[in-house]
Amino acid sequence: MRDVIYEPEPGVQVLVRTQIPERPKGELILAHGLEGSSESGYMLSMAAAALQAGYAAHRYNMRGCGDSPWTRQANYHSGQTTDLLAIASERKRASGLPVYVVGFSLGGNMVLKLAGELGDQGGDVLAGVCSVSPPIDLAKSVAETARPHNFLYQNRFVGRLKDRVRRRHPMAPDLFPLEHLPKVKSIYDFDDYYTARIFGFGRADNYYATQSSNQFLHRIRVPTLVVHANDDPLIPKSIYGHAAFRENPALQLIETEHGGHLGFLARERPRFWLDGLMVQWMNQGADKTLFSSGSPILNP
Numbered sequence: 001m002r003d004v005i006y007e008p009e010p011g012v013q014v015l016v017r018t019q020i021p022e023r024p025k026g027e028l029i030l031a032h033g034l035e036g037s038s039e040s041g042y043m044l045s046m047a048a049a050a051l052q053a054g055y056a057a058h059r060y061n062m063r064g065c066g067d068s069p070w071t072r073q074a075n076y077h078s079g080q081t082t083d084l085l086a087i088a089s090e091r092k093r094a095s096g097l098p099v100y101v102v103g104f105s106l107g108g109n110m111v112l113k114l115a116g117e118l119g120d121q122g123g124d125v126l127a128g129v130c131s132v133s134p135p136i137d138l139a140k141s142v143a144e145t146a147r148p149h150n151f152l153y154q155n156r157f158v159g160r161l162k163d164r165v166r167r168r169h170p171m172a173p174d175l176f177p178l179e180h181l182p183k184v185k186s187i188y189d190f191d192d193y194y195t196a197r198i199f200g201f202g203r204a205d206n207y208y209a210t211q212s213s214n215q216f217l218h219r220i221r222v223p224t225l226v227v228h229a230n231d232d233p234l235i236p237k238s239i240y241g242h243a244a245f246r247e248n249p250a251l252q253l254i255e256t257e258h259g260g261h262l263g264f265l266a267r268e269r270p271r272f273w274l275d276g277l278m279v280q281w282m283n284q285g286a287d288k289t290l291f292s293s294g295s296p297i298l299n300p
Contacts, residue, residue: 003067004058008086015068016087019047020056026098026127026282027091029058031084031107033262034187035160037066042104042132042262042274049275055282056095060087062107064164072172077195078106078138079211081114088125098127100282104262108134108226109213115224116216128286129224130278133232133262136217137239138208145234146186153234153261154186161190217244217251223286224251227274229259 004016016029017038028050032040038059047057061068062076063083084101092099103111108131115122115129135141145154162184168176180193192204201207226245230237245253254277256264264274281287 005069006083006087006090008083009073011071011073012063012083013069013071013074014063014083014087015061015066017059017061018056019051019058021051021054023054024056024095024097025054026100027056027058027095028278028282029060029084029088029091029099029101031060031101031103031110032062032065033105033107034157035065035164036104036107037061039066040104045272046102046275046278049272049279050282053279053283055100055279056091056097058087058091060084064168070168070171072175075175075198077199077207077211078109078135079113079213081110081117084110084114085118085125092125098282098285099125100128100130100278100286101126102130102132102278103134104132105134108132109136109138109211112136112213112220112224112226113211113216115222116213116219118222119219120221122220122222126222128281129220129222130281131213131224131226132264132274133228133235133259134213134226135235135239136212136214136226136242138212139205140239141235142187142191142204142208144236146188150233157187158184158190161187161194165194214239214242214244217242218248220244220248220250222250225254225277225281226251227254227256227264227277229256229261229264231258232261234261 001019004018005013007013030043038061043059050057063074064070088099101111111129112131165176175198184190196204196207
């Protein structure tokens with residue numbers, strides 16, 4: 001393994017943990033979720049499966065996450081696609097191999113937004129996109145997370161976000177003032193007092209409205225899998241009724257009854273069902289027909 005620093009723009013550096021087998025047959029870039037990193041369990045698991053199958057694995061740390069260096073510009077949000085595009089473009093240039101991206105939760109929203117932004121040019125960089133448990137409607141997903149039955153999830157996320165403010169305050173007190181922390185009780189509060197203001201969105205509602213990937217789904221032209229569990233406690237099933245899943249042939253929605261949020265385990269080995277799904281999909285060149293209705297892999 002080697003650590004590679006990318007500089008997508010002046011004053012910004014992001015660290016990518018890269019592992020490349022002897023004769024790779026493709027490249028896989030992984031994007032983590034809210035307050036995650038290259039060391040998140042789902043990132044390590046899928047990277048290991050990809051390597052075993054002969055793919056280079058690149059675990060991307062978003063700005064200021066994991067061991068990515070922090071500067072005033074090194075802050076991330078759910079729709080920040082420029083860094084991921086820079087990494088994917090460089091890997092495509094360097095190897096010439098097919099480049100796939102997988103995003104988890106917040107990272108899942110990000111990869112869908114990137115594919116939609118690229119539109120007809122998406123195939124110049126990406127061979128395929130997989131989005132796992134993505135909050136394609138940020139406002140509805142944040143509201144779902146704030147429901148009483150999700151208080152453990154909410155408290156964990158909010159605690160980590162507030163810790164980030166305390167760590168960054170000495171270096172950038174204007175971006176991370178401590179005065180708002182007592183008012184932050186939810187992810188919405190954090191986004192309203194911090195994320196939206198840092199990035200110039202104004203308020204959280206505008207941040208969610210402009211950065212949700214649901215408005216980009218119709219423009220996606222590369223083969224794209226969206227994997228969602230109907231018992232996901234953080235993301236309402238209703239948001240996947242979006243017309244693009246019926247009308248855009250590049251999109252395939254894979255729904256399972258169980259899996260929670262990023263918890264796609266099988267009854268039998270291999271336990272990490274999602275890893276096997278992704279490897280099979282890449283091996284077949286992102287062939288949509290691989291996961292037709294009734295396919296055994298869709299019934300873990």
